[in-house]
Amino acid sequence: MAERDFRQQIQHVLENQVLRKALGSFGESYTEAREKAYAGYDFEQLRGEVARIKAYAAEHMAEMAQQFTAAATARGAKVYHAKTGDEAKQYILDLAERCGVKNIVKSKSMATEEIGLNEALLRKGIDVQETDLGEWILQLAHQRPSHMVMPAIHMTREQVADVFTENLGEKNEPDIAALVKTARKELRSKFLAADMGISGANIAVAETGTLVMLTNEGNGRLTATLPRVHVFLVGLEKFAAKFEDILPILQTLPRSATAQQITSYVSMITGPTPAYINELETGPKEFHIVLLDNGRSAMYADRKFKQALQCIRCGSCLNVCPAYQLLGGHVYGHIYTGGIGTILTAFTQGLEASGEIQNLCLQCGKCAEVCPGELDIPAMILELRNRIGQQKGLPYIQKIALGVVSNRRLFHSLLKIAAKAQKPFAAGRMIRHLPLFTANLTGGMNLPAIADVPLRDSIAKINQAVSEPKGRAALFAGCLIDFCYPEIGESVVKVLNSKGVVVEFPDAQSCCGAPANYMGDRGNAVKLAKQNIEAFAASGAEYIVSACPTCTHMLAHEFVELLKDNPAWADKAKRFAAKVTDFSQLVHALGGIQAGKGENFRTTYHDSCHLKRSLGVFREPRQLLVSAGAELVEMKESDRCCGFAGSYSVKFPEISAPILERKLKNIAESGAENVCMDCPGCLMQISRGLNAQGIQIKAKHTAQILAERLADPGGGEETTQSSSTWD
Amino acid sequence: MRDTERLYAEFRQKAEAVSAQVYRAGTGDEAGILVGNLLAGLGSKKIVISHAGISRQAKLEQVLTDMGLEVHSAKLRLQAPLADAGISQVEMAVAETGSLIGDASNVEDRLVSTLPLVHIALVSTGGLKATLAEALVALREGGVPGQINFITGPSRTSDIERVLTIGVHGPEKLIIVFVDQEGQGNG
Numbered sequence: 001m002a003e004r005d006f007r008q009q010i011q012h013v014l015e016n017q018v019l020r021k022a023l024g025s026f027g028e029s030y031t032e033a034r035e036k037a038y039a040g041y042d043f044e045q046l047r048g049e050v051a052r053i054k055a056y057a058a059e060h061m062a063e064m065a066q067q068f069t070a071a072a073t074a075r076g077a078k079v080y081h082a083k084t085g086d087e088a089k090q091y092i093l094d095l096a097e098r099c100g101v102k103n104i105v106k107s108k109s110m111a112t113e114e115i116g117l118n119e120a121l122l123r124k125g126i127d128v129q130e131t132d133l134g135e136w137i138l139q140l141a142h143q144r145p146s147h148m149v150m151p152a153i154h155m156t157r158e159q160v161a162d163v164f165t166e167n168l169g170e171k172n173e174p175d176i177a178a179l180v181k182t183a184r185k186e187l188r189s190k191f192l193a194a195d196m197g198i199s200g201a202n203i204a205v206a207e208t209g210t211l212v213m214l215t216n217e218g219n220g221r222l223t224a225t226l227p228r229v230h231v232f233l234v235g236l237e238k239f240a241a242k243f244e245d246i247l248p249i250l251q252t253l254p255r256s257a258t259a260q261q262i263t264s265y266v267s268m269i270t271g272p273t274p275a276y277i278n279e280l281e282t283g284p285k286e287f288h289i290v291l292l293d294n295g296r297s298a299m300y301a302d303r304k305f306k307q308a309l310q311c312i313r314c315g316s317c318l319n320v321c322p323a324y325q326l327l328g329g330h331v332y333g334h335i336y337t338g339g340i341g342t343i344l345t346a347f348t349q350g351l352e353a354s355g356e357i358q359n360l361c362l363q364c365g366k367c368a369e370v371c372p373g374e375l376d377i378p379a380m381i382l383e384l385r386n387r388i389g390q391q392k393g394l395p396y397i398q399k400i401a402l403g404v405v406s407n408r409r410l411f412h413s414l415l416k417i418a419a420k421a422q423k424p425f426a427a428g429r430m431i432r433h434l435p436l437f438t439a440n441l442t443g444g445m446n447l448p449a450i451a452d453v454p455l456r457d458s459i460a461k462i463n464q465a466v467s468e469p470k471g472r473a474a475l476f477a478g479c480l481i482d483f484c485y486p487e488i489g490e491s492v493v494k495v496l497n498s499k500g501v502v503v504e505f506p507d508a509q510s511c512c513g514a515p516a517n518y519m520g521d522r523g524n525a526v527k528l529a530k531q532n533i534e535a536f537a538a539s540g541a542e543y544i545v546s547a548c549p550t551c552t553h554m555l556a557h558e559f560v561e562l563l564k565d566n567p568a569w570a571d572k573a574k575r576f577a578a579k580v581t582d583f584s585q586l587v588h589a590l591g592g593i594q595a596g597k598g599e600n601f602r603t604t605y606h607d608s609c610h611l612k613r614s615l616g617v618f619r620e621p622r623q624l625l626v627s628a629g630a631e632l633v634e635m636k637e638s639d640r641c642c643g644f645a646g647s648y649s650v651k652f653p654e655i656s657a658p659i660l661e662r663k664l665k666n667i668a669e670s671g672a673e674n675v676c677m678d679c680p681g682c683l684m685q686i687s688r689g690l691n692a693q694g695i696q697i698k699a700k701h702t703a704q705i706l707a708e709r710l711a712d713p714g715g716g717e718e719t720t721q722s723s724s725t726w727d
Numbered sequence: 728m729r730d731t732e733r734l735y736a737e738f739r740q741k742a743e744a745v746s747a748q749v750y751r752a753g754t755g756d757e758a759g760i761l762v763g764n765l766l767a768g769l770g771s772k773k774i775v776i777s778h779a780g781i782s783r784q785a786k787l788e789q790v791l792t793d794m795g796l797e798v799h800s801a802k803l804r805l806q807a808p809l810a811d812a813g814i815s816q817v818e819m820a821v822a823e824t825g826s827l828i829g830d831a832s833n834v835e836d837r838l839v840s841t842l843p844l845v846h847i848a849l850v851s852t853g854g855l856k857a858t859l860a861e862a863l864v865a866l867r868e869g870g871v872p873g874q875i876n877f878i879t880g881p882s883r884t885s886d887i888e889r890v891l892t893i894g895v896h897g898p899e900k901l902i903i904v905f906v907d908q909e910g911q912g913n914g
Contacts, residue, residue, distance in 0.1 A: 191896070
């Protein structure tokens with residue numbers, strides 16, 4: 001899809017208030033309901049088992065297929081291996097023809113939609129009915145599902161009633177119970193008339209040849225009971241080696257999908273069972289299983305993507321995704337939606353098909369936290385982004401900008417010129433446009449003004465009067481702290497000094513490479529990783545500390561990843577990474593700080609995505625704040641992304657803005673006077689939002705609060721801390 | 728026995744939480760009368776039964792016929808779509824989730840439990856299992872049957888506006904009757 005069409009489609013769905021309301025209320029209730037459904041179960045342990053089972057099955061895919069085929073065949077099933085969607089379609093078409101099939105009922109199967117089976121059957125003049133209520137509504141309305149588990153989540157009862165009225169020749173009122181009754185009546189006659197049933201499976205057990213199917217409506221059971229011919233279409237990712245492997249999947253799939261303890265029905269089918277071949281006689285059922293590859297084994301062969309086969313198709317990654325919650329599934333363009341959908345689309349439809357949609361990922365990591373298959377969806381999307389970047393090249397402006405950022409001298413001198421040139425545009429601490437090359441990247445939004453004196457220049461003037469030094473830390477500032485928020489860096493120095501740690505600033509440090517990394521420009525990310533490792537090589541400090549979690553994530557994790565295949569750099573990157581620590585984490589490890597001067601204050605805490613989910617730091621800053629005299633009041637959804645996500649807020653301001661709005665609402669409702677966080681990016685986004693909405697809550701970095709509250713200010717440096725909020 | 732009581736209580740709580748109705752009878756005969764009264768209360772007239780231990784032993788067909796109900800127990804493909812209620816027996820009841828588990832390889836079993844609006848499931852109290860894990864072990868040990876069905880509450884959907892609606896393609900009422908003394912096979 002061309003980028004312009006894609007943008008228009010995003011605009012279109014964002015303007016759809018019905019969809020916004022439906023997805024919004026779902027997103028809110030899901031998290032709580034899911035947690036309740038897992039009460040009394042150890043999710044981490046369960047998903048460890050699921051991941052182990054699925055990883056084993058994926059690793060032994062060919063063997064699984066062979067075992068499954070042998071076991072199912074021994075029980076009377078006919079098993080066919082389809083390499084492509086076309087092969088699968090042809091097999092099913094031939095079977096239908098051979099058996100004289102006129103009417104087909106289908107229970108839910110994503111795989112059949114993936115290969116376009118319905119269309120192929122309809123073209124042959126065979127009637128095909130979807131029987132899952134949501135799927136049937138969409139079939140009548142000629143629409144695609146927008147969610148894996150709740151396909152018609154984007155429709156209202158009024159719209160459903162209209163679709164029924166139009167298609168069934170009878171007026172239908174927008175009454176949900178009545179609409180469900182209508183569906184029962186209409187589809188019951190289809191079930192009774194059907195001569196073939198087509199189903200999907202949730203699990204295929206290799207050792208027993210058993211197919212496991214989870215449904216709520218009962219359509220799956222009817223499909224498996226009434227027609228004399230039954231075909232299962234099963235993707236190669238559905239295998240589990242052992243019968244007992246069913247258990248952890250059964251314990252996670254319904255909980256993660258719909259927050260149910262278990263679905264109304266679970267059917268386990270092993271070979272054919274008798275069926276009525278006419279109204280009076282029973283006989284053996286014609287029972288077929290089509291095992292579908294269609295890109296799955298290629299996915300396994302790709303070491304960066306093989307873990308995608310651990311997906312159990314619960315859709316929980318969609319349910320928690322801030323972008324999906326706003327956009328729904330249709331913008332993803334194909335049958336599989338959301339983050340995992342982007343990955344599956346790349347393999348079942350080709351890399352090109354994921355070109356635009358992969359950009360929708362904020363890289364907030366929330367999906368990875370709830371995934372029962374332990375898939376690192378953000379990492380896989382990033383890999384797609386890089387491959388697309390390599391294949392197609394980045395847009396011109398991005399390429400120029402990233403080139404500048406990764407040239408330290410040029411970047412820094414441009415920023416210094418910008419600091420002077422912005423003066424006429426600055427209003428308070430915000431400016432409307434950044435001058436020079438970055439102007440095209442701001443999307444017309446307020447950005448923080450570039451500081452007159454960057455941290456790299458002001459830090460040398462700080463009198464680090466540490467009487468008995470206990471250690472040394474090399475500070476990695478990162479662009480935002482260095483050039484926009486030097487006062488955060490100064491607070492970091494002050495707090496660390498109070499712990500007896502002297503702070504040094506290696507001058508040759510540059511951008512951490514996150515913008516390049518997240519925009520799919522691995523070349524520049526690698527270049528910056530090397531520059532920064534070099535910059536710190538001469539320092540003998542015990543710690544490399546950063547107060548920007550995105551930088552810390554890059555330094556501690558991504559540098560190692562970016563350089564791991566480079567023998568000259570891999571070890572250097574590892575040694576460097578071993579010293580890297582987040583500011584709050586370090587202060588906490590050094591014993592925290594004592595409550596000092598000033599009144600107690602009410603503060604709420606915003607968890608930044610990289611800090612919580614990549615670095616696992618969320619208790620530490622809270623404990624630091626409390627010991628500094630804060631009364632901590634938790635906001636709702638404290639670890640939900642603020643919508644900044646680096647360049648995302650610039651690329652998709654229309655998506656970033658409503659995500660921020662929800663964050664601001666949660667902050668305002670907390671009743672706190674401060675909102676505290678550990679990321680200068682979040683700080684920029686949130687203070688900008690509070691500012692624009694006139695909300696009287698101050699946004700601060702944890703380092704600033706700690707510096708303000710130090711018992712002994714130590715020399716007359718307090719004034720440098722005073723301008724710590726933006727209003 | 729105290730263990731059974733604990734499992735029964737847990738099962739009942741879980742099953743009722745998903746809109747199933749749970750009853751208990753001392754003997755098969757008592758269960759027969761209970762089922763008859765329940766059906767009369769529901770106004771059911773046409774009943775389909777897939778016979779197994781409890782219903783045979785309790786002569787359920789006779790009991791219900793004597794109460795004036797129309798009862799069918801064979802060639803159910805014709806009768807089940809028209810029936811008001813279906814009666815079958817399941818082997819296990821899982822306390823952890825309030826689920827019933829039955830070998831449904833027999834097509835009549837599936838017809839009576841899916842087509843009518845009311846499904847009455849008979850189960851021996853001795854078939855109570857604490858966990859899904861235990862139930863899966865038992866299923867595996869017996870040699871996996873052609874079709875196993877787990878049933879947890881009535882048929883449901885949330886496909887329109889995520890509003891929970893009971894009774895889509897399957898039964899809208901699931902009535903579970905435990906029988907303490909089945910007379911045979913009561914492990």
